[in-house]
Every structure is written in structure tokens, then in C-alpha cells.
Amino acid sequence: MPLFLKPVFQERIWGGTKLTEFGYDIPYDNTGECWAISAHPNGANTILNGRYKNYTLDQVWEENRALFGNDDREAFPLLTKILDAQDKLSVQVHPDDAYAKAHEGEYGKTECWYILDAEEDAEIIYGVNAQNQETLNNMIDNREFDQLFNTVKVQKGDFYYVPAGTVHAIGKGIMILETQQSSDTTYRIYDYDRTDKNGEQRALHLEESKEVIDLSQTSPNATPKALTRDDEHYTQLVASPFFTVEKWNVSQQVNFKKPQDYCLVSIIEGSGEIIVDGEAYELEKGQHFVLTSEDNAVQFNGELTMIVSYV
Known part of the structure; x- marks a missing residue:
């Protein structure tokens, strides 16, 4: 869970x-x-x-x-x-x-x-x-x-x-x-x-x-990308050696395949639920959680905007 x-x-x-x-x-x-x-x-x-x-x-x-x-x-x-x-x-x-x-x-x-x-x-x-x-x-x-x-x-x-x-x-x-x-x-x-x-x-x-101080870092250089994983669309904000960060907009339902064994999730807008291996948990703006290696079948329902990160 x-x-x-x-x-x-x-x-x-x-x-x-x-x-x-x-x-x-x-x-x-x-x-x-x-x-x-x-x-x-x-x-x-x-x-x-x-x-x-x-x-x-x-x-x-x-x-x-x-x-x-x-x-x-x-x-x-x-x-x-x-x-x-x-x-x-x-x-x-x-x-x-x-x-x-x-x-x-x-x-x-x-x-x-x-x-x-x-x-x-x-x-x-x-x-x-x-x-x-x-x-x-x-x-x-x-x-x-x-x-x-x-x-x-x-x-x-x-x-x-x-x-x-x-x-x-x-x-x-x-x-x-x-x-x-x-x-x-x-x-x-x-x-x-x-x-x-x-x-x-x-x-x-x-x-x-x-x-x-690194003098080569003089101006912002992030280039977010629109990507698709298992037919689900999301925005990859950055992929670096230290972390990858994604923004997901859920409207009604998303079957979410974890990108790594564990990932961090923050709900920044909306409300809904997450169903993990058949068990439902309510979600609302301001909640934060870790999906672990035990969390396999993951589905988000509702109207949600979330930031997902992993290494």
C-alpha cells in the first residue's frame, strides 16, 4: 500500500x-x-x-x-x-x-x-x-x-x-x-x-x-517534454542523474505504471482517489505519499494534478 x-x-x-x-x-x-x-x-x-x-x-x-x-x-x-x-x-x-x-x-x-x-x-x-x-x-x-x-x-x-x-x-x-x-x-x-x-x-x-559556485550555470535550462507511457500522457519536467520529475494531469481515470520500483507523489490540485491492488484511498490537494515496490496495479480516478519524482 x-x-x-x-x-x-x-x-x-x-x-x-x-x-x-x-x-x-x-x-x-x-x-x-x-x-x-x-x-x-x-x-x-x-x-x-x-x-x-x-x-x-x-x-x-x-x-x-x-x-x-x-x-x-x-x-x-x-x-x-x-x-x-x-x-x-x-x-x-x-x-x-x-x-x-x-x-x-x-x-x-x-x-x-x-x-x-x-x-x-x-x-x-x-x-x-x-x-x-x-x-x-x-x-x-x-x-x-x-x-x-x-x-x-x-x-x-x-x-x-x-x-x-x-x-x-x-x-x-x-x-x-x-x-x-x-x-x-x-x-x-x-x-x-x-x-x-x-x-x-x-x-x-x-x-x-x-x-x-559553477560559473557555467547562468540561465535556466529546463526543457519539459510531453511524453506517453502505456498510452497515458504526461509532462516530463526534467530527467537528470539525480532525479526525474513528471507532471500528471488526471481527468477521470489513469492507469499508472510506476516508472521505477518506488516513486514519490504529491497532489497539487484537485481531488479523487488512488486504487492500489484493489484497495481505494481518497486523495486531495496537499497529500503526499510514496508508491513502493509492493504497489503494482495503480489507478488514479478523479480530477487531479500531481508531481511524480523518482531516481
Whole structure:
């Protein structure tokens, strides 16, 4: 049976209250992140149903790897979030696997964003305007951020792939679904001189940032594709070495063939049901679950929009 998950909410200086639109009872007025599918130690989800009810996802990963196709990775590889940016996030960069494992003891962080909602004229920062390492270092040291950062206008339904090493920031008034490697390592470059509730500025990581910024990542490069699997149509948002992410629009009925032994599913619009091996489960916007290797005959019914990810 699918593993339905209880979200974990994270308070953020830039967060708001829009996550209530997904039916969540949020704990803070500045709830920035819903960790929707997570086995990360900083926010592992609790399972809500079945024989693993009240286990956490990381526990099940460790105790029954067969549910995940006997995946031999050290840790659960993916993390799905919904972010509500009431204010702009810090400008930041994430390391790749090699740097993160050497310095942080976890995965690197390649991620991608599906824009769930965006205010008019909302924008993100993506990439830098520096042609070489010396110029980059000088611009960071001299805080020439207006010239350094590249901004991009966004709207609902847009998609962005953000490889490790890409300088990026989500702007004010944007809500996204993020699929990422299971990592919580962030190097901040600029935080608008903000202070937290204790009057303290958040730490910056300028030297680490200089070491991991990839100067070749200067503009968005995702090219979603319309594809067909077993006569069912869907959109492949990205296929990378770290994850594949798909968008499925269900109208009435879809017989869903899992693309891998296990996959992650987030319902972002609508309602309906999923029938797995003859057993039905109701679905609504804001639910997240894992289809395991035991879930074979899968059918979705209703009017649903969902994001599916897998490695």
C-alpha cells in the first residue's frame, strides 16, 4: 500500500501563511517550508497508514529496503518540499555531492522548482554575471550584488532546474514545489542585511560559496517534454542523474505504471482517489505519499494534478 506521510513544517524568516491553502494546520505565522516527503534527519515524515503507521520514513528505509527496490544508497535520496516565500529568500548556493560529502557529510543539493503560484512581476535569482573566478571573488568581496545576480520573471506553471553550484533565490510572493536531493546544506551569499526575531543577522558562507559556485550555470535550462507511457500522457519536467520529475494531469481515470520500483507523489490540485491492488484511498490537494515496490496495479480516478519524482 502507498505510504501516506504527515508533513513536517519549518519556521523561516521569509515564510508566511499560504500553506493553509493546501489544507495544512500550520504551526507558525511565518511557516516557510512543508517537508512533504522526507527521510532527512532534520525533518523525517511520520507514516499515517498501514503496517508502518507511526514509523518515520527513514526508519522504514533502514528496516525494509525491499520496499524501495533494494536501493543500496546510504540514505533516502530525495526530498519534496512546498515553500511559501512571503518574503524573498537569501541568495544562496548548494554544493555538489563530492564537496558536500567531504565537508558536510551528506548529499549535495541539486534541486528543481515547479511554480505553484506567483504574484504579478514576481522574480527569482538564477545564475551570476561573472565570467571567471577572479571576477566572481572580487564582486562578492566588494558586495557588488546588484551587478552579480541574474534575475528572471516567473509565473504560475513555470519550471526551473537548479543544479548544484547554481546561485539562486526564490523571490517574494512565490510558492513552489521543490524536488531536491535529500540534503540540508545551504551556503548563503547575501541575506539583505535582515535580522531574525532575536535581532541577529543570519550567517553568510562567502568562502564556501566561492568554492562551489559553477560559473557555467547562468540561465535556466529546463526543457519539459510531453511524453506517453502505456498510452497515458504526461509532462516530463526534467530527467537528470539525480532525479526525474513528471507532471500528471488526471481527468477521470489513469492507469499508472510506476516508472521505477518506488516513486514519490504529491497532489497539487484537485481531488479523487488512488486504487492500489484493489484497495481505494481518497486523495486531495496537499497529500503526499510514496508508491513502493509492493504497489503494482495503480489507478488514479478523479480530477487531479500531481508531481511524480523518482531516481
